[in-house]
Amino acid sequence: MKTQKHVRTTKTAINFRLNRRALLLLSLLKEKLHTSKTDVVEKALQHYASQKLNAKQSTLMQYAGILSEQESDRLLVTIKNDRHNKVMRVKL
Secondary structure, three states, X not given: OOOOOOOOOOOOOOOXXXXXXXXXXXXXXXXXXXXXXXXXXXXXXXXXXXXXXXHHHHHHHOOOOOOOHHXXXXXXHHHHXXXXXXXXXXXX
C-alpha cells in the first residue's frame, strides 16, 4: 500500500457570497464527506476545472488525424506566411 505524502500549503482566506441553497449543499457535503468546507470547495473547483479543460481538449482532438500530411503541411505554411488571412480550402 502506497502512502501519500502530505504537502503543507499555506491557505489564503477569501470572502465570497453564496445563496442559501449553495450554503446548505456545502454543509451537507462537508458532513457526508467528513471533511472541511474548504476541502469541499477546493475539490469542486478542481473537478470543474478538469472537466472544462478536458472538454475543450476533446473538442480539438476530434479533428486530430483527419487531414493528410500534405494538407497539414500546407495549412501550417499558410498560417506561418499570412497570419491575417488564414483562408484555405480544406476538405473535412
